[in-house]
Amino acid sequence: MRRAALVAGGAVLLAWPLLVPRYFVFLTSLIVVNAIVAIGLNLLSGYTNQLSFGHAGFFAVGAYVAAVLTVREPALPVVLTLALAGLATALVGLALGVPCLRLEGLYLAMATLAFGFVVVEAILNLDWLTRGNDGLAVPVARLGPLALASDAAKYYLVLAVGALMVAAAVNIARTRTGRALLAIRESEIAAQASGVHLAAYKTLAFAVSAFYTGVAGGLFAFVVGFISPDAFDVFLSVDFVAMIIVGGLGSIPGSILGAAVITLLYDWLAAFQNYRPLFFGLILIGCMLFMPGGIASRVPRRTPPAR
């Protein structure tokens, strides 16, 4: 039954561009991109309890690395571009994670918030590379002879990468690394007493989270086709946090659902023009009041298979 549902779901996702209007294809790509970020953020905040209000910064690093690489080397296969974007962002994540080891709670939130501003400033100051304030038009992604220009082609790219990232996250969560991260969240002293290297895993969580967010940033650059520093403001970081809170901290399906809800909500609320931030805020507050554990907490948990 579960397998049948998965196969059916997969078939619908593959046929999606044939089934829905073009705009929804684009919107679905955005949802998947945001879901990758939400999963990455959840590995850091939901799993390891390190709150970040700076993920727009990682997202920007990934987007700009991918965009600049493609501008300079248009023939580079997109898979390589995305991997490099992810790795570069992971390095930035490491660089941020190490000094953040001593911080927690509000102080960590402030440090990551500041990181987000630093990234935007860096983009503005590296204008010979990033075109600064004016924004950067992102060339079409290429995969060998294929130019991924249409919304459908971009969608399949996003879907394939997204599926890999989700599978990897599920695997991580179910094995030793994921458990170590959860252990840190639940009790740092008990985790240490069980042999978990606190500093290493906290830093690793930063790097992995940044990797996810960087890859998503790269995909974002290709999907939208134009990036500018304005896109990566602090509100985007807050939106990412909203995704995992609405979806459910520490839940991968919750991350995906949260990303879908926030992305669709954003899209739908665009019509309310200047009332959008107001409605958005009210809905978020409502979610937190009435579903404090997120959407994932409302789905009955499967009882683990008895052996």
Add this chain to the structure above:
Amino acid sequence: MLGVEGLSISFGGLAALSALSFEVAEREIFALIGPNGAGKSTVFNVVTGLYRPSAGRVRFRGQDLLRLPPHRIARRGIARTFQNTEVFRQLSALDNVLIGRHAHLRGGLVRGALGLPSVWREEAGARAVARALLERVGLAEVAGVEAGSLPLGSQKRLEIARALAAEPRLLLLDEPAGGLNPTETQAVMELIRRLRDEGGLTVLVVEHDMELVMGISDRVLVLNYGRRIASGSPREIAADPAVIEAYLGSEEA
């Protein structure tokens, strides 16, 4: 096996431990007792690397522990439980025990993410070990239940199972009978005894429950205000006037 020499530590000017020395022998059940605030848990926290003492040495199987961070001490073969229980509350009982196995697994981030067959084999092995341990402490039925929702007695046993999953040489139990009813206490005593007799473990136990202390300990050390006031076999301790004065007399009477 565990040698503590001249251990001193103070918090905010108050001496929690003053020049404390004791030696725990291999396969011994060694009890630390004393009134509240005597410094018993502080000993545990120093031995497991959470606190740095201002003076003294801690040696374990001939090696100095004091320069090691907590996770390295754990990997040397010292596992512990906590006075107020530190189970991973939102994780299942089984996952709690699996985290206890952390140091014995090798699947890292990349291999885990890729879901290599070797990782799944290792996972399956770890699960089997974890289930066996849950069985051993009588929690096999609640393997899938969130640890935080288990009754206190079960959480205490779960912590023992998690500690055992690390396959330690030395087990530190911080009030294993705290909050348990007499039947549960009997079960814990039986378990500790078997761990030593069958598993060859050395056990250092902090406990208020005199029935447990007197029933299973080989030797007892009595602390008061961070100082040793007596040590010896349970019988000797029970007869020691200083102990009765400082502890048994004042508190239990």
Add this chain to the structure above:
Amino acid sequence: MRTGLAVVIALLVAAAAPPALAQQGVTDSEIVLGGSNSFSGPLAFTGEQATRYGVDLYFKVVNDAGGINGRKIRTIYYDDGYKPQEAVANTKKLVEQDRVFAIIAPQGTPPVVATLGYLEEQKVPLLFPFQGSPVTRGRPWVFNGMLLYDRQAKMMIDYLVGQRKFKAVATLYQDDEYGKSFLTAFEKNLAPHGLKMVAAESVKRGVTDVSAQIAKLQAAKPEVLFLVLTPGPAAQALKERQRIGWTKVVAVSSGPLTDERYLALAGDAAEGVEGLSLWPDPVASDLAALKRYRAEMQKYFPKNEPNRYSLSGYFAAMLFTEGAKRAGRTLTRSALVTALEGVKGFDSGILPPLSIGADHETQKQGFWVRVEKGRFKQLTDWLKAE
């Protein structure tokens, strides 16, 4: 399970089927226009005024008078908060979901540029974007709104060097597309007069302390100092100039700064600043068309003060109406483009008679103003760029 899935697929396919329409966004009774704009973020005031109180104000008047060739105009706006990715999403939604006929009066260079390629590929007219970068020039489906920066720069040089006979000019500019568009055009237009810029200093975005730049510029002894900045740093530059008593230089603000709110930021340091104004004074002008605009604002939006942003949107709607009327009853996108290209000597009463032509530039004139007692005082008649 399987039937459920079939139903879902059927519904989606049904939703995807395009309705049979002669021209997207035009029915017998209606024309649908849309735009992505800032309703939140740094330019929210401008965006709201240009659309809801500008474009829509004029269309309310038109609709109440029977519409364009019998069709009423309906507008749809989405908020992009000045973010390019939101502008792309909104524009795709407008074209693909709301099936608008054309995009009208979007705002800001990055959001507009982000949608250019897509709109061109879809052959959707992009009408009168509220931005001045020349990147929108020479595109078949774009009709520019604001007087483009390079054209403004030429008019400023022609007037200051040609008529006022100044010889030494310097520039303090924002280090981005906006600032560089002006700087390059200043330099290019100085050359025919045999002149060179005596000094140019840049300001990074977000920087407010410009004292070092002002000191360097003063050392070059210019007669005219151009300020091509955003309101915050520009006000700072004027205050710094006042602080060091550098009064004899003629400070000239770029067109986008000739705005009352900028004057409020600079306070009395703005006194004597000159500039090129693109619009008649929305509050005080006694042109008949401006009186009508104010009366209509009073009628439809009595709580909203007239201002140049709403006036620009009002004018954009007026131009669209003119184009759509000329295109006639069979309104298609290409018919609209042809009709707009054919606009000659159109007298709006707001701007001088206007011809569009093949260059797709609508606004080509401005007049010189000087700040006197906190208001812009008109110094010249309309100046031409050519």
